[in-house]
Amino acid sequence: MTSQYSTHWSLEPTRLFLNHGSFGACPDFVIAEQRKWQDLMEKEPVRFFEELMPGLLQKSRHALGEFLHCSPEDLAFVSNATSGVNTVLRSLHFKEGDEILVPNHAYQACRNSIDFVAQRWGAKVVEVAIPFPIEGPHTVIDLMKSAYTSKTKLVMIDTVTSPTGLLMPFEELTAYFESRGVEVLLDAAHGIGMIPLNLGTLGASYVTSNCHKWLCAPKGTAFLYVRKDKQKKIQPLTISHGHTFPLGETTRFRHEFDWTGTQDISGWCALPAVIEGMADLVDGGWEGIMQHNHELAIQGRNILCEQLNIQPPCPDEMIACISTIKVTETLLPNVVMHKPDPLHELLSEKYNIQVPVWSWPSPAGRYLRISAQLYNSIEQYEQLADALVNELK
Numbered sequence: 001m002t003s004q005y006s007t008h009w010s011l012e013p014t015r016l017f018l019n020h021g022s023f024g025a026c027p028d029f030v031i032a033e034q035r036k037w038q039d040l041m042e043k044e045p046v047r048f049f050e051e052l053m054p055g056l057l058q059k060s061r062h063a064l065g066e067f068l069h070c071s072p073e074d075l076a077f078v079s080n081a082t083s084g085v086n087t088v089l090r091s092l093h094f095k096e097g098d099e100i101l102v103p104n105h106a107y108q109a110c111r112n113s114i115d116f117v118a119q120r121w122g123a124k125v126v127e128v129a130i131p132f133p134i135e136g137p138h139t140v141i142d143l144m145k146s147a148y149t150s151k152t153k154l155v156m157i158d159t160v161t162s163p164t165g166l167l168m169p170f171e172e173l174t175a176y177f178e179s180r181g182v183e184v185l186l187d188a189a190h191g192i193g194m195i196p197l198n199l200g201t202l203g204a205s206y207v208t209s210n211c212h213k214w215l216c217a218p219k220g221t222a223f224l225y226v227r228k229d230k231q232k233k234i235q236p237l238t239i240s241h242g243h244t245f246p247l248g249e250t251t252r253f254r255h256e257f258d259w260t261g262t263q264d265i266s267g268w269c270a271l272p273a274v275i276e277g278m279a280d281l282v283d284g285g286w287e288g289i290m291q292h293n294h295e296l297a298i299q300g301r302n303i304l305c306e307q308l309n310i311q312p313p314c315p316d317e318m319i320a321c322i323s324t325i326k327v328t329e330t331l332l333p334n335v336v337m338h339k340p341d342p343l344h345e346l347l348s349e350k351y352n353i354q355v356p357v358w359s360w361p362s363p364a365g366r367y368l369r370i371s372a373q374l375y376n377s378i379e380q381y382e383q384l385a386d387a388l389v390n391e392l393k
Contacts, residue, residue, distance in 0.1 A: 005281060005374035016353040016380045018300075020371035021162075021190065021322045024213040027281075033273045034218045037266035049262070056269045057258055063272035064211075064223060067286075068192065070199035076224045076236070076257035077268045081189035083237065084208025084224040085110045085156070088185050089117045091234045092154065096122035099151040101144065103128045103168075104362050105161040110187055114156060123153070130166075132363065133313035137169040144173055154183050159197075159209075160190035163360050165324040165369055166314055167195065174204045183230070190214065192223075193278075194321050195290065205230050211267075214293075214321060214373075217274045218267035226253065236260050281374065289374065293321040297372035300381035301325065304370070307385035308392070324369040327392060332359045332366065341366065343391065351387040 002013075008027040011017050017025065026034075037056075041048045057077065065072030078084045094100075100114055104127050118125045128147045130140055144155070155177050157170050174184045183205040191197055191207075193214030199207055207225040211217035226234050231253040235243075242255035279285035282292060298316050301323035305312050313325060332341065340348075343366065344357040357368045368388075370381065 003375050003377040006377075008281060009375045011375060014352060016351075016355075016383060018353065018355040018370050018376065018380060018384060020373040020376075021165075021213065021369065022356060023219065024210070024216060025373070025375070026212075026216055026218060027278070029277050030216060030218060030270060030274050033270040033277075034266045037269040038264065041264075041266065053265065054258070057265070060268050060271040063275055067275050068197050068199045068225070069201070070225060071228070073251070073254065074199075074225055074228055074231070076226065076253070077265075078208065078222045078224050078236075079220045079263075080212075080222045081187060081208045081210045082107075082109045082113070084206075084222060085185065085187055086113050087224055087237050088206045088208070088226075088234060089113050090237060092117070092183075093233075094118070094121035094123040094153060097151060098123040098153040099126050099149060100124070101126050101128060101147050101152055101155040103130045103140070103144070103158070103161070105130050105132070105164050105166065106156060106158060107162040107187060107189060110156065124151075126152075129362070132164050132166075133311065134166065134318065136315050137167075137172075137318060140166075141169050141172055141176075145176060148177070148180065148182070152177075152180075152182050154185060156185045156187055158190075159186060159188040159195060160320050160322065162190065163324065163358075163367065163369075164313075165319070165322040167318045167320045171202060174202055178203050178205065190320070190322065193286070193289070194293070196287075199225050203227075206234075211271065211274070215271075215274060216278055216373075218270055220264075221267035221271065224257075290321075292374065293372045294319065296376060296378070297321050297323050297370065299378055300370050300372055300376075300384075303378070303381045304368075304385050304388070307389055321372050322369055323372075324367050326363075326365040327357070327368045327388065328366045329364070330366060343368075346391060347384075347387055351383070353384055353387060355384060 061072035061075050126147055128143050157173050158168050159170050160167050177184050186204045186207040188209035191209040205227050211221040212219045236257050238260040240260050242259050282288040298319050341357040347353040360367050
């Protein structure tokens, strides 16, 4: 049985798509909105980029700033959250012996960026081991606070962890570290559209999030928030004309990030329509969407745990719209990049279910993560549970 909202998406009708968390999925109206801007761009490219683009980006930043409760002038557009993390890390300077804190549940691409930058500067990466299963948010708070020292200069915190699907106590942790002069880089790849974000009061130095995931914007649409007092030291990964062009009435931060070379900006142009259009789909707007997906993720997780006879690995308060469970204790060795786990392939080919399965070393085992978006239904998680029971018995 499909969800009442599934008609707004053009996903394969016979496929159980339970993996919104990886790349998102656009409703039909979003695809049409992006195409409108692409068509306009191709009709007269010079006019589009030189005359129209500044105003279009400003309109999108204002829509995004209103949604995130922050100044639009503190927002820059990037292609994805990994680029946002890299933008910050590659801009910062460290001294030998400086410490960067990161939980062991961090997204590996972003952790790789931290290791790369730390090695370049001679800084030390302090990995904080967060247990999974976990009792509650207090465990994360205690462990992260206990890792703080006078040498801590930066901490990267997730809003929701990618491998384990945990809603982190990022607000309390941000307040704790920032009050001690430690910059917080909030990796909110799973953030905007999934959980409420108030960047104006949060206090983090840096926040980056993918709009193409839970906001359902076009692929390659993300933002980087840089607190006003930090903007002078943050530069885009691509240095272009804005680095030296006369400022006029704008800021160097605005100049540099608004033009990094020719690229398809149609996804960013679509943001105002995405924010408004998604809100119109559900009674209660975005608050209703987030609550619906949160409740659906918990129901789906509970169905899997009951059928597989396992305990939920975290309390409900640490679930947003994704949930991860361990399906076997076996850790597959020598995993090749982009080669799917055999169970993932089996579920895809035999049962027509799209859901991620991977090996993870902490604690060692193979994990499965479900997502919950408007187009999903309870019956889909029941079908997944039946398939897992058949294949894991």
